[in-house]
Amino acid sequence: MTSDFFDAPIEDSFEQPQQSNQDLLKGLTEPQVEAVTTTEGPLLVLAGPGSGKTRVITSRIAYLILECGIPPWNVLAITFTNKAAGEMRERVSKVVSQRQSEAATICTFHSLCARIIRQYADKLGLPPSYSIYDTSDQKRAAKQALEVLGIDTKNFPPASVLNAISNAKNELQNADAFAGQADDFYSKKIATIYKKYEQILDQSHSLDFDDLLLKTVQLFREHPIVLAELQERYQYVMIDEYQDTNHAQFMIANALAARHKNICATGDPDQSIYGWRGANIQNILDFEAIYANATTVRLEQNYRSTKRILAAADALIQNNSARKHKDLWTDNEEGELIEVLTSRDEREEARQIVQEFEKLNCDENVAWGEMAVFYRMNSLSRVMEDALRDRGIPYQIARGTAFYDRKEIKDAVAYLRAIVNPADEINLLRIINMPTRGISDKTVKSAQASALASNVSSIQILMQPELIPNLNTRAINSVNKFMGQLHHWREVAGLNEEGGMLTGGTMSLPDYVELVLSECGLQDYYRNDKSDPDGERLANLGELITSAQQFAEDYVAEIDNEIRENAPALLREMLLGFLEQIALMSDVDAIESDQGSVTLMTLHAAKGLEFNVVAMIGVEDGMLPHDRSQNDENELEEERRLCFVGITRAQKRLIISSARYRTVFGQTMPTIASRFIKELPEELYESTDLSADDFGSSSFGVASSGGQATGISAKYPAGTMVRHPKFGIGRIQNVSSMGGHTRAQVAFNTVGVKPLILEYAKLEVINIEEEPPF
DNA sequence: ACAAATACCCTTTTT
């Protein structure tokens, strides 16, 4: 009955007419066809920007299913973000049927691993309800480790400790392996912390991001039968953005494809921008060496950008030494000149770009949704936001996690995690007294101390607070009451204290979230929060319920398609899925295409996307390339690739913008345009300088011709001796006005020539006769 | 227990 139903073509022809081989390959170029139809054996697709790579991958999945008759559940496609996965599935479902596209596995490495681990949790000694720790959970765990070990966070800041641990994990080094090869003081110390950190996570039945990969590799190693099962399941493996895979990811892909050898890697070494996160560019460069009989296809024709934009990108990337050369070319039109914009400061920069956008929107009918602004650092978005808001232009920011980073949301989610995973100490302690319920810091501390003394977990002790020494009855009652509440919430969700399953759990997910938020007191707390008169935080909690509702709807739809006549989705399953989605959410996942709004995002987030109009802001030395990569040639090349990625996102128009002065941390600093701008061929762009500066002519004693000696500049003619609170005594060399500000070059006795803004610098005019400089 | 004050991280990029 079931199989009959499944095989029946009626539904399929309803949804989409079956496409023939010809249709599937129609409009593809010769190399694209080769990439699509080479289904057996290892295949490397080196795809330049805008070369139709996504189309090739989706066509390839469709070809496998429709043409080769491969069952969709044998196909695994790994993407870099959830959003990319969703879009790819969407596109595949346009060619094959909805149901077939859903039977194929299309997801990120991390969600694949999260699911594998959940399925085989018992083999790893974990409950299926294990928690996934995000950066802030990790930080708490690291802090706890440091505290227990009595290590000063001054010398070992949690962030850098975690960075070291993450690097080790990406190289598949567990705590013991790391300790084994630690030979200096610092790494030995890290090894100790690593071990403790692992203990805390173990005890909490929790995994961090890197563990998802690490534990999967461990599972494969220790349980060859599991691996064999998965190899049979995923006979065709495709990995996108292969240039950004790290060692652990390489091992996973490699292991899955080891039996059938049908591995297809797509990517572009010139777009490798995650080296800092452990991505190993050698994975793609060595593909042909690792898979001896690999076919390599190069996609070099660009369908996205104008000739000028592509030429600029190509000229830039030629400056990198360690690369495989590609002949990028396009049949597209010549296009407009690239605009290299120089503004006075970041506010002016933002205004100018908004003005350009408005002009394009008005004169050329370019929709807001076709425009994007990229920057190196998230903090640059703020000025841009202000400028867009001023003009009433709709915009969206790729910061999906920002919502889940809010304190009230983190707390709410911590409740859910603590309920689902009864061992999750980090999340339990986060909310044990939030809102306050008479469980003071002191109570928690003594619980932890007594747990440590009797060698059990803090949670076990909290279940029997009367065993904690020196605890008054009030505190004991408060703890008992709270633990009882937790128990009650678990019952409603159909969970027991071991994270196992009970019957029940029939409430809907959003209703359940609402119930917990109301019963735990968070809602009341924020309803009465005087520091938040607009009730913004309360509204955010409401948003969380809405997103739970959204998730439940999608989930039910999916399940319905998969196992139609099976039991209704259990609350417990949905809760697990919801928490997983929250944990693995990425910034770009939140952005929606065709939303009719300007998109703001970091250069990293922009990978894989394209826009009609692109503005890159803050293209200054120290920003792009970033300060922290100035001294390392490899890192500098990665910055150049980042710039390359940004440029190649643009279809028709590209604005590369810098400001002469940028305020970072409230400190205004002079900047220099990025060296990358100088690497662009001059005939490809036109410069617009709106900084009204005199280009820093350093002639002595000559005031800028344009700048009238009015206002503040009248007080400081060239030649004036001044005293600066920090730099001491100096002589003004020249003065120039820049709109609102007045800029001066001042030669100091101690630190040499400094550019200063007279309005900001607290300069004091001194008379050399009255006060000799010593 | 709560409000206010201070201290302290932050800012390179993220699954």
Add this chain to the structure above:
DNA sequence: GGGTATTTGT
């Protein structure tokens, strides 16, 4: 500068 975490004061 901006927000959160920790502390101090009432």
